[in-house]
Amino acid sequence: MLEISPDGKxxxxxxxxxxxxxxxxxxxxxxxxxxxxxxSIADKPADDEVWRTLRSGGRxxxxxxxxxxxxxxxxxxxxxxxxxxxxxxLERVIEFAFxxxxxxxxxxxxxxxxxxxSLVANQTDNAIIITDMAxxxxxxxxxxxxxxxxxxxxVLGGVPSTLLTPYTPKTTVQNVRQTLQEGRPQRSxxxxxxxxxxxxxxxxxxxxxxxxxxELQHTVSVLTDITDAKMHEVIQRRVLEAMVQEGPxxxxxxxxCREVExxxxxxxxxxxxxxxxxxLATLAAPSLPDELAHRIDQAGINAAAWCGxxxxxxxxxxxxxxxxxxxxxxxxxxxxxxxxxxTPIRSKEGRVVGIFAxxxxxxxxxxxxxxxxxxxxxxxxxxxxxxEVAQSQIRQLVFYDPLTALPNRSLLHVQAEQAIASALRHQxxxxxxxxxxxxxxxxxxxxxxxxxxxxxxxVAQRIREQIRNADVVGRLSGDxxxxxxxxxxxxxxxxxxxxxxxxLANPFLLADVTVTPSASIGISLLPxxxxxxxxLLRRADMAMYQAKTKSRGxxxxxxxxxxxxxxxxxxxxxxxxxxxxAGDLRLHYQPQVxxxxxxxxxxxxxxxxxxxxxxHIPPTRFVAVAxxxxxxxxxxxxxxxxxxxxxxxxxxxGVPVPGVSVNLSPTNFHDLELPRMIADIxxxxxxxxxxxxxxxxxxxxxxxxxxxxxTLHALHAQGVRLSMDDFGIGYSSLSxxxxxxxxxxxxxKSFVRDLEYDHTSRALSNAVLRIGESLNLTVVAEGVxxxxxxxxxLEMGYRAAQGYLFSRPMPADALxxxxxxxx
Numbered sequence: 001m002l003e004i005s006p007d008g009k010x011x012x013x014x015x016x017x018x019x020x021x022x023x024x025x026x027x028x029x030x031x032x033x034x035x036x037x038x039x040s041i042a043d044k045p046a047d048d049e050v051w052r053t054l055r056s057g058g059r060x061x062x063x064x065x066x067x068x069x070x071x072x073x074x075x076x077x078x079x080x081x082x083x084x085x086x087x088x089x090l091e092r093v094i095e096f097a098f099x100x101x102x103x104x105x106x107x108x109x110x111x112x113x114x115x116x117x118s119l120v121a122n123q124t125d126n127a128i129i130i131t132d133m134a135x136x137x138x139x140x141x142x143x144x145x146x147x148x149x150x151x152x153x154x155v156l157g158g159v160p161s162t163l164l165t166p167y168t169p170k171t172t173v174q175n176v177r178q179t180l181q182e183g184r185p186q187r188s189x190x191x192x193x194x195x196x197x198x199x200x201x202x203x204x205x206x207x208x209x210x211x212x213x214x215e216l217q218h219t220v221s222v223l224t225d226i227t228d229a230k231m232h233e234v235i236q237r238r239v240l241e242a243m244v245q246e247g248p249x250x251x252x253x254x255x256x257c258r259e260v261e262x263x264x265x266x267x268x269x270x271x272x273x274x275x276x277x278x279x280l281a282t283l284a285a286p287s288l289p290d291e292l293a294h295r296i297d298q299a300g301i302n303a304a305a306w307c308g309x310x311x312x313x314x315x316x317x318x319x320x321x322x323x324x325x326x327x328x329x330x331x332x333x334x335x336x337x338x339x340x341x342x343t344p345i346r347s348k349e350g351r352v353v354g355i356f357a358x359x360x361x362x363x364x365x366x367x368x369x370x371x372x373x374x375x376x377x378x379x380x381x382x383x384x385x386x387x388e389v390a391q392s393q394i395r396q397l398v399f400y401d402p403l404t405a406l407p408n409r410s411l412l413h414v415q416a417e418q419a420i421a422s423a424l425r426h427q428x429x430x431x432x433x434x435x436x437x438x439x440x441x442x443x444x445x446x447x448x449x450x451x452x453x454x455x456x457x458x459v460a461q462r463i464r465e466q467i468r469n470a471d472v473v474g475r476l477s478g479d480x481x482x483x484x485x486x487x488x489x490x491x492x493x494x495x496x497x498x499x500x501x502x503x504l505a506n507p508f509l510l511a512d513v514t515v516t517p518s519a520s521i522g523i524s525l526l527p528x529x530x531x532x533x534x535x536l537l538r539r540a541d542m543a544m545y546q547a548k549t550k551s552r553g554x555x556x557x558x559x560x561x562x563x564x565x566x567x568x569x570x571x572x573x574x575x576x577x578x579x580x581x582a583g584d585l586r587l588h589y590q591p592q593v594x595x596x597x598x599x600x601x602x603x604x605x606x607x608x609x610x611x612x613x614x615x616h617i618p619p620t621r622f623v624a625v626a627x628x629x630x631x632x633x634x635x636x637x638x639x640x641x642x643x644x645x646x647x648x649x650x651x652x653x654g655v656p657v658p659g660v661s662v663n664l665s666p667t668n669f670h671d672l673e674l675p676r677m678i679a680d681i682x683x684x685x686x687x688x689x690x691x692x693x694x695x696x697x698x699x700x701x702x703x704x705x706x707x708x709x710x711t712l713h714a715l716h717a718q719g720v721r722l723s724m725d726d727f728g729i730g731y732s733s734l735s736x737x738x739x740x741x742x743x744x745x746x747x748x749k750s751f752v753r754d755l756e757y758d759h760t761s762r763a764l765s766n767a768v769l770r771i772g773e774s775l776n777l778t779v780v781a782e783g784v785x786x787x788x789x790x791x792x793x794l795e796m797g798y799r800a801a802q803g804y805l806f807s808r809p810m811p812a813d814a815l816x817x818x819x820x821x822x823x
Contacts, residue, residue, distance in 0.1 A: 648685030689719030749783020
């Protein structure tokens, strides 16, 4: 209860009011009674009408929204009663209020649920019908209108079964109603009709809604359009089963026609085949007289035009008015046919291989139901018609590359082994050329896979043009081709390899870009390099990699040293796969120093591996192996974790190390999870992001992987420093460089080596420093070995450097001793 003054201020409040709103008496007395209302209400002028009623002696009851002291909403049902003094003036107003918050909240929640249910009902693609206890429609949703064309006012009070399924037997309707009366859901698939006669197969689910006494109040039916699925189920399943069982083509097509006529009894279906010469032949017409089928078979498609222009597009013909059908009126009249609707059946290549025709007993255009029915049948007819040539197509798929039409790996091996057997039998020479395109991945990544496919087809054609009919050429996989040259020695193989490379090198336009293909070729010879295809191919592959290593666009003959090198590389890969999880690799650290006072600027972490039997393995060897065999990502993760672990240990023990740099491969930056992984490592070792620098090579500038830039920017955003290693010897493209979020450049040691006596090296080193300064990047010089080099760099303005002048890379404990010696 509240007592309110004539000007709306609170005079008194009882304990119940104070408890409900969470205020003390001192907090409410003297405040305007609207101060406890939400700001949007409290800031409005007082309700003049309410106060006029009160001043005239009337009472006012209303529901009001209040805000409690804890910010919660409280709803009150309030009654205001005026109290007048002896002169008839309003003395005060007494407000009696009851807390009705739970009731109001339930009402609001119910309204919200009703609103959401209304949204769901109208946004769904399923048609919804609600009927009353007399089975009459009281509601349909928007999807019902879209599907069937009826507005609510057109169907209100109607009966769904009469409206949508007029041909359903009464006994079926009664059974459905009985099921719903008993409280059980009703489910069925039925053919239903729309406002304009359109037909749909619908999955219908009906549910009964009962009152508290268990009496049927409403039914809710949900109708889902399953026309396509139903047609596929009824027709496609049965036809495909017949095809799988290798039934004759005519039997399969007759089955299809009968299924169509069962679903749409108003039509007569037929399937005609069109041969290469345009000649028609009836494959199936189970409901047409044989005489009509015979006449069709006697004429070409253009002569008889039985189905209008169906050979090019769909066509509807008035059989009684079209002069081309006059000679066949006897058959037309016998069947009471009025129209023919025809659609072409096309092969995968787009050629018309048949005609699917509907004959109507009424002169009417096909409706959407017919069109959807034909869409299913066209595909099935095309499959059945093409089955006649399936064996040759299967052979093509099994033994030939579908893109280039060259023999694939299987057929290549068969043909090659035959040529090798003949060569051994007649003691003749033979050569195997392994051809691998250069930079093919770059074409795919930059111009797209369609451009890559075009390039492969062009390469295949150019190789074909350079070999004899007796030679064997095939596509092994991807961008790899193999040529087998019977009666061919090393000199002749050299000539063929040079001709192929010259032919491939002719520029041509690819996706509006002029490209000049090239390939690396490896050559093995029978009998010295092997006497079976597997051996010759493997050794030609080794020779190809040797050629690619030397210089792309060249060829190389197999040598036994290559086999030894391949075996050594395989052994090294196996050892590396064991060394990483076993923790056999170590990090050494090379200091980076300030050129002014020789204080430590940072450390570069460098991986070292000493194998118990293979001995010391230089990083250039095992990093290259890791890159080739897919271990480079794991190696990079290990290096980052180990460097951060060591740096965290130094930080904890107070060893003065500002930060550490770790080299990563461009492949590492393809991983979008790299930033999260590094953040976890830094957190685990209590390091700030700025204490870690990731060194990248200039190869990353030309990396077309879309994840690379995303990953680099994510790392930069979280505070990890990025350094460009060996800057100046690779692409060094400023247009690429400006896209990278770098903090540092590292001048390659090749510039530093010649600083003392080479003017060009000084000029380039100075240019790199100025580039770094203009981009606000620190530039670190690598490979400083003499005091003279240090002096030149210092004079130029270089701040930091690393090299043997200051220290070689050393283990962590040796580095600590080195740091102590600085003091």
